[in-house]
Amino acid sequence: MAIIDTTLAHQYWPNEDPIGQHINFGDKSPWMTIVGIVAHAKSSSLEADVKEGFYFLALAQFPNQTGEIVVRTDSTHPENMAGAMQAAIRRVDPNQPLYDLKTMEQRVDSSLVGRRFLVVLLSMFAGLALLLAALGLYGVISYSVRLRTRELGIRVALGAERGDVLRLILGQGVRLAALGLLLGLIATFVAGRALSSLLYGVSLFNPLTLVLTSILLLATVLLASYLPAHWATRVQPMVALRDE
Structure with a gap:
């Protein structure tokens, strides 16, 4: 007698009842009668192929086989x-x-030891990539502010408030971040099928995950943009025009 899972049942008897059918599991295996069907589960590891079926045999039929005892408490x-x-x-x-x-x-x-190690390793690389991106954005916006010193000086001389200058520079960083997020989301959806097999317990298109990631990136952009934006608000019109 044998008990099979739903995967084997759908694979060998897709349109009929497997109960009472006969099956063997190799050249030296005797034919056994199927007496039950159970739901599919990953019996060996979380990385097991979901398409791989499994079966249960009575220990009394094969007393020399090793096994495990599961106790519920x-x-x-x-x-x-x-x-x-x-x-x-x-x-x-x-x-x-x-x-x-x-x-x-x-x-x-x-x-999960192997996966958790990879998560820690990938998190470190992701943090490093985020730091490098923030430094790069800081450098780009700082350079842009330096090039626009005359323009900023004229704006202040014509009555622009410091808040206006701050929003102008921060807006530049936010636009860059929005473009990056858009391209990143497109790449996520395009590569979704290839990455889905590497995930466990979370969907690649989980709205909460995407929203939290976007908020984190926007916060990083605002932080990286604030210092050059703050410097831009301190530009003195006379000094800026004299430097030019």
Whole structure:
């Protein structure tokens, strides 16, 4: 007897009931009758192919096979159940060896170690890229302010307020950021299919993620633009015209 998942059921019996059908799993495997169907799950790791089906066999049919025992408990501290579980198993078979005793949370953490390392590494590179972008934007706007010193001096001489000059320079940075965000969103949607397989537990087109990322980038742009914009508000008309 065997129990298969919905993936195998749809693969081999797409238009009929698999219950009662026969299946084997290799040249040396006997034919077994399907007695149940369960939902598909990733049994080996989170990276397992979602198209890969799996099956369950009764331990009594294959006593030489290794296996795992999963114990469900209502305890808020399942790690404290290890001693009781070991005692219960030894009462049944004192010679039965026990190893790799972990909570489900510990097993999930072990499965995610590689991904979490990549997340930390990519976050560091993303932070470095954001810093370099901010420095580059600061340099571009500072250079632009230097080139427009005469213009800014004339604006102030004609009655422009410091707030007007500040908004003028900050607006330049915001326009650059808006263009960058637009191109970035287009690239995100274009590359979405290729990147979707690398994500777990989050959608590539999650509105909250896109909004928070955009806010972070805009805040970085405003911060990088503020210093040269603040310097521009301190331009004295006479000094600016004399320098030119």
